[in-house]
Amino acid sequence: MMASREIFIVDDDAAVRNALSMVFSRDGFHVSEFGDGNSLLAAARVRPPACIILDVHMPGRSGLDILKELNAENYGAPIFIISGQGDIPMAVDAIKNGALDFIEKPFDDTVVARVREAIAAWEQRAAKAESNGPLKANFPGRERLTKRELEVLALIASGASNKEAGRELHISPRTIEVHRARIMEKLGAKNAADLVRIVLS
Numbered sequence: 568m569m570a571s572r573e574i575f576i577v578d579d580d581a582a583v584r585n586a587l588s589m590v591f592s593r594d595g596f597h598v599s600e601f602g603d604g605n606s607l608l609a610a611a612r613v614r615p616p617a618c619i620i621l622d623v624h625m626p627g628r629s630g631l632d633i634l635k636e637l638n639a640e641n642y643g644a645p646i647f648i649i650s651g652q653g654d655i656p657m658a659v660d661a662i663k664n665g666a667l668d669f670i671e672k673p674f675d676d677t678v679v680a681r682v683r684e685a686i687a688a689w690e691q692r693a694a695k696a697e698s699n700g701p702l703k704a705n706f707p708g709r710e711r712l713t714k715r716e717l718e719v720l721a722l723i724a725s726g727a728s729n730k731e732a733g734r735e736l737h738i739s740p741r742t743i744e745v746h747r748a749r750i751m752e753k754l755g756a757k758n759a760a761d762l763v764r765i766v767l768s
Contacts, residue, residue: 574682575611577601577633578622578649587620587674594679604628608636615643617686620670622649623657631657631664639665640713645689647682655741662745665713668738681737688737692718706766708754716753719746723759724766 574596576587581602588598599616601607604625611619623630630648639646645667650658658669667685670678702709702721712720722732729740729747736743756762 573597573599573614573616575599575601575607575616575619575621577604577607577619577625577630579603579625580622583622583649583672587678590674590679591682594683604630604633604636607633611637611642618644618682618689619646620649620682621646621666622651623654623661623669624651630666631660634661634664634666637665640715641665645685647685659745662742663749665715667715668742684737688735692736702766706754708765711753712750716746716750719743720750720762720766723747723750724763 572595574591576584576591576598577600578584578587579602584600584602588600591598596617599610601610604627607619607621608628621630621633628636634646634648637646642665646665648658648661648666648669649672650661650669651672658666661669667689668681670681702717702724709717718736719732722735727735729743732743733740750756751758751762754762754765756765
């Protein structure tokens with residue numbers, strides 16, 4: 568059972584908010600809409616929802632600013648970034664700043680299922696956050712990795728492909744690639760074999 572059935576939708580375009588709100592409400596979620604970053608931040612600090620869906624392009628505080636302000640890596644709910652321009656570099660930046668994944672406009676029918684799965688996976692992972700599978704308790708550079716990077720690394724170390732890791736964590740293979748590149752950079756690994764050697768030997 569989900570701890571919270573509330574979803575925060577943040578977009579300065581009322582039509583986008585209404586469309587998403589309708590889709591999620593029909594699926595049984597309680598939706599709170601925000602037209603700007605400040606009102607979202609005020610609410611998000613008081614009560615973490617089940618999920619936040621955040622537009623990357625907003626006047627004033629951008630989606631990236633909000634991710635940083637919320638310390639998204641350690642925030643108590645998954646955050647999806649909405650990107651309207653197929654803006655991959657910005658989506659990659661968002662993931663580096665703690666977004667779980669990105670959703671491209673225009674939305675298709677899979678958006679509710681993706682968010683629902685992400686919430687369920689998030690809750691499961693929170694419950695078993697202490698165990699990192701095959702990873703050594705202390706490998707060089709471990710303290711530099713975020714919680715999510717450790718999850719991705721545990722799957723890579725157990726032999727999962729980007730696609731399999733994405734399926735397991737309910738995020739896109741492209742998002743896994745971003746995490747993998749960051750992990751290798753932080754740990755100074757030259758390739759996948761090198762990475763596995765660092766964390767398992």
